[in-house]
Amino acid sequence: MDTQGHAARTTWNLLHDWWTMLPKAKRTLAAADAVIRQGRRELDWLGALPAQAAQAVLKTYFQAWKNCWEGRAQAPEFKARFRTRMSIDIPQGRDLHVVRVHRRWGMVDIPELGRVRFCWTKDLPVGRHADKDNKITGARLVKDALGWHIAFRVTTLAPAPGPHPGPEAGIGAGITVPLALSDGETAEHGPWLSKKEEARLLHHEQRAARRKSHRKKGERTSRRLSKTYDRIARIRATAKRRREDWQHKTTTAIADTYGTVVVEALHITNMTKSAKGTVEQPGRQVAQKAGLNRSILGEAWGRTVHLLAYKLARRGGLLAEVSAPGTSQECAQCHTVTPGSRRNQAEFVCNNPACGWEGNADTNAARTVLHRYRTGHALVPAAGRAVVRRASNGVKPATAR
Ligand SMILES: [Zn+2]
Secondary structure: OHHHHHHHHHHHHHHHHHHHHOOHHHOOHHHHHHHHHHHHHHOHHHHHOOHHHHHHHHHHHHHHHHHHHOOOOOOOOOOOOOOOOOEEEEOOHHHOOOEEOOOOEEEEEEOOOEEEEEEOOOOOOOHHHOOOOOEEEEEEEEEEOOEEEEEEEEEOOOOOOOOOOOOEEEEEEOOOOOEEEOOOOEEOOOOOOOHHHHHHHHHHHHHHHHHHHHOOOOOOOOHHHHHHHHHHHHHHHHHHHHHHHHHHHHHHHHHHHOOEEEEEEOOHHHHHHHHHEOOOOEOOOHHHHHHHHHHHHHOOHHHHHHHHHHHHHHOOOEEEEEEOOOOOOEOOOOOOEOOOOEOOOOEEEOOOOOOOOEEEHHHHHHHHHHHHHHOOOEEOOOOOOOOOOOOOOOOOHHHHO
């Protein structure tokens, strides 16, 4: 699988090299298809990747450009050997022959490899559960620090959801709590790693730093050092997996309970970028802002919103976004902004003499978010992505970035 993964990555890189060198008029899907076929004929090791998977690389690459042109993503880049997540596509479901052999295990056919066992974690439409409307249509193999994983692409026929009867709720990306809801509920989580695991992580990190400092310039990374790197990556991947599990459970519970969920539209990429500033205008308090950004990215706010969007849609609910500025300063009771009302990260006390509301600052922000929605300040389209402004002076978007 590693061989196939590397071949897929190299196919991408060759394709990218070819594509960006070519004059614009010659960049067509048909030409790209021909070049991939030729590459597979002439380079033996590229042939390690099954033909259909190579076609899938082309499709993904083309989609990456489309996402860029439509302002959803940055331009595609070369995939570096160590920083890229390896993945292989199996575009056709009928080649997979998925069978459940045990409560916890299934078997699947991987092209060029044969029969492989995998851990059964979700109901899949196979055997008597499969028909023309409910079936597996493909799969993707992805490798992370814990090993190879398989994700199945499935089509299922589900009835259109009726309107969601649940109440409305605002959510703030909290600073003291991960998620604060406007009705005072909060969603919290423990640390992702146990004390023991954290100690082990620190131990390996110190060990890696020590070995790295002994290494001479230009010397290859020793086997021992790369093993330590692997161990660090495994512990971090475990933490990430737990975080994603929590995110899924929390967003499912919210989508089950509430019919309309309102969130702040935070453009995290912009926030991370703006702190640093430019060479001419360096940003102020970069470290503090980076810390804040880290915590937002750490809690993975964008992903939370993404999960809520599709989970609510499936249940007939609605996700709305309102503009974020000032939600943490505005009082949710009297809707005025008074200086110093946000006492600290956790506490909010309204300085308006006629009001004097006090409570959790994150709950306050969530209530303000809901209020903004109710007074008609929802952004359209909800849960959409910010459109990246292009350079207008005739510079190609790819080079402009
Ligand atoms: Zn107030």
